[in-house]
Every structure is written in structure tokens, then in C-alpha cells.
Amino acid sequence: xxxxxxxxxxxxxxxxxxxxxxxxxxxxxxxxxxxxxxxxxxxxxxxxxxxxxxxxxxxxxxxxxxxxxxxxxxxxxxxxxxxxxxxxxxxxxxxxxxxxxxxxxxxxxxxxxxxxxxxxxxxxxxxxxxxxxxxxxxxxxxxxxxxxxxxxxxxxxxxxxxxxxxxxxxxxxxxxxxxxxxxxxxxxxxxxxxxxxxxxxxxxxxxxxxxxxxxxxxxxxx
Numbered sequence: 393x394x395x396x397x398x399x400x401x402x403x404x405x406x407x408x409x410x411x412x413x414x415x416x417x418x419x420x421x422x423x424x425x426x427x428x429x430x431x432x433x434x435x436x437x438x439x440x441x442x443x444x445x446x447x448x449x450x451x452x453x454x455x456x457x458x459x460x461x462x463x464x465x466x467x468x469x470x471x472x473x474x475x476x477x478x479x480x481x482x483x484x485x486x487x488x489x490x491x492x493x494x495x496x497x498x499x500x501x502x503x504x505x506x507x508x509x510x511x512x513x514x515x516x517x518x519x520x521x522x523x524x525x526x527x528x529x530x531x532x533x534x535x536x537x538x539x540x541x542x543x544x545x546x547x548x549x550x551x552x553x554x555x556x557x558x559x560x561x562x563x564x565x566x567x568x569x570x571x572x573x574x575x576x577x578x579x580x581x582x583x584x585x586x587x588x589x590x591x592x593x594x595x596x597x598x599x600x601x602x603x604x605x606x607x608x609x610x611x612x613x614x
Contacts, residue, residue, distance in 0.1 A: 547584030
């Protein structure tokens with residue numbers, strides 16, 4: 393049976409959601425983050441050398457990276473569902489958002505998380521004011537403007553169509569859910585009306601709710 397090596401509060405939540413949308417049976421193998429460092433446990437390295445999540449195993453195949461996992465699952469179990477027809481304009485948009493989510497949207501969100509936590513780390517007392525100033529300056533001068541740019545872009549795109557790849561819900565929306573939810577949790581910037589509507593619609597989906605139940609909840613650090 394297909395196995396999902398699931399790290400709590402991580403990108404692998406999307407994989408559970410996709411499998412619930414497809415009605416595909418799977419086995420959940422849970423892992424817990426270190427409560428202090430928030431890093432994945434070393435045991436994940438026995439599955440994949442980088443020790444990252446999500447990772448799935450399916451027979452002889454071990455697949456990492458969210459986009460690659462989504463493509464594999466749709467090729468293997470999708471039966472034409474959750475992606476537009478090949479050669480269509482919607483398929484081009486679908487492919488774009490599938491890669492944009494990790495390639496463009498997540499880097500500034502990761503920087504935001506790092507610079508939010510930097511002043512809270514084990515810094516000598518004399519250096520704390522300097523570290524706080526550097527972290528605040530990086531966020532104000534670069535990270536926050538980048539996040540605002542991306543969030544305006546999402547709002548504009550969702551003003552054109554109901555979903556990221558077009559009129560129909562697709563796996564591109566599952567992929568985009570993580571950066572949108574991360575922005576809601578940690579950006580400190582207001583979400584546009586259309587982006588808020590996107591979150592409300594995905595949260596209302598029964599497969600999304602089932603994935604939450606299977607995983608025991610989902611909460612991103614802010």
C-alpha cells in the first residue's frame with residue numbers, strides 16, 4: 393500500500409488532502425517535529441537522505457518534493473481528475489501554479505519565518521538589540537514588500553477565475569494552499585477578499601476536513 397511519511401504541521405498535509413480528494417487508500421506513518429527546533433526527526437533520513445517531508449513510498453518508489461509527489465499521484469491514481477486537459481490554456485496555468493507555489497511563493501515566507509524567530513534564538517544579551525534591529529530591518533526593507541507583491545498577485549489572479557488554474561478546482565489549488573495558509577499565519581499582512589474566499593472554500597471541502605482528521609490537525613507557526 394502507498395505510504396505517506398507525514399510530518400506534523402508540514403507540507404505533507406497537502407499530500408493527505410490530495411489522496412482524500414482522489415479516494416486513494418494509503419497508510420499514514422507519522423513523525424513529530426522537535427518542539428524546540430521545529431525540525432524533522434532524524435528517523436526521516438531512513439526514508440529519504442534529506443530527512444524532509446513530504447515523502448511517499450509506493451512499492452519500489454520513494455518520491456519526495458510536493459510537486460513531484462502530486463504529479464506522480466495524478467499519473468498513477470488520478471484517472472484524469474484534478475488537472476486540466478493536456479494542451480489547454482488551463483493546463484498551462486495549472487503547471488505554472490504547481491511550480492510557482494514552491495519556487496516563488498515559499499522563499500519570502502521562509503525568510504519571514506527565519507527573521508521572526510531570529511531574535512528569539514539563543515543570542516547573547518549584548519547582541520540582542522542588534523539582532524532585533526537587523527531582523528526588523530530585513531523584514532521591513534525586503535521581506536514584507538515581497539510578500540505584499542505576491543499576495544496582491546494572488547488576489548488579482550483569483551479575481552479572474554474562481555481557482556488558480558481556472559474555473560475548476562485542481563491539484564494546483566492544493567499545492568497553492570500551503571503558501572496561502574502560511575501567509576495568513578505569519579505574513580502580518582491582510583489577505584485580500586478573493587484570497588480569503590479561496591481559504592474558506594478549501595477549508596469547507598470534505599476531503600480537506602478528512603485530511604485534517606487523519607493528521608490530527610494542522611497549524612503553521614506564525
